[in-house]
Amino acid sequence: MSTNQDQRLIKLILDGNVDAFAQLVEKYKHMVYTIAFRMVKRHEDAEEVSQDVFLNVHKNLRKFKKQSKFSSWLYRIAYNRALDHLKSNRNSIMVAMDSYEKSNEPLDDEIIRGFELEDRKMVVKDALRQLSPQDNALMVFFYFEELSLKEISKITEIKENAIKVRLYRSRQRLAEILSKKMTTETIKCYGKR
Structure with missing residues (x-):
């Protein structure tokens, strides 16, 4: 609409x-x-x-x-x-992690890759949860909802320049959190997107 x-x-x-x-x-x-x-x-x-x-x-x-x-x-x-x-x-406030059930059936390569991708997504979601709620919201607005800085500024009543700084710092913090949880190869995989 x-x-x-x-x-x-x-x-x-x-x-x-x-x-x-x-x-x-x-x-x-x-x-x-x-x-x-x-x-x-x-x-x-x-x-x-x-x-x-x-x-x-x-x-x-x-x-x-x-x-x-x-x-x-x-x-x-x-x-x-x-x-x-x-x-x-x-x-x-408590953080709840989603869990996966393991199957006794043998897994083929495609299913294993699917689990690996889901595992990476869980790690990224967990890393986002470690940001402050305000920074997490800014990341969601900008990267997931693709709102402009002007729109985010109207929503949060934070100046556009301050949003840029907070997004930059949040990306740095996210990279720091992820570097402790993921291999360098995996981080590079996300960096190419």
């Missing part, structure tokens, strides 16, 4: 159309959850944050100024709600 379609849905929602709100939630629920999970690091907490975000959006939709993109406004709410959740739950 385009910005115009978002605006159309917003108008319908403000006119009381429940289905339009469901469409808006469906469109953005994955991104809101991703932001929340990257920051709070637990699925249950990310679901709670996501629900809070959409409740907040529904309650405050009339306050949305149509000068910026709806997605930027929504991401800002998600970012701030995740930060609030972290502040209120500092002592209860």
Whole structure:
């Protein structure tokens, strides 16, 4: 959906159309959850944050100024709600790692390569989790969601130059973390992308 379609849905929602709100939630629920999970690091907490975000959006939709993109406004709410959740739950944050079941069947080369790729992804995800929640969110916004520095600045209320510096430092920190966990060959493999 385009910005115009978002605006159309917003108008319908403000006119009381429940289905339009469901469409808006469906469109953005994955991104809101991703932001929340990257920051709070637990699925249950990310679901709670996501629900809070959409409740907040529904309650405050009339306050949305149509000068910026709806997605930027929504991401800002998600970012701030995740930060609030972290502040209120500092002592209860735990990192959960996904586990893989081993099969008794013999594995062929392609399956082994698939496991190796998944293992690398897990190592990178774990390394991202070791960054601060704010730096993790910046990395997600810039590299995974491919938002511009200007859009990230609107969401986080951090100046563009400061974002550049934080991204640079986060990449350095990530490389440092990965260098302890991966072989040089594997790191070079990721560096070529």
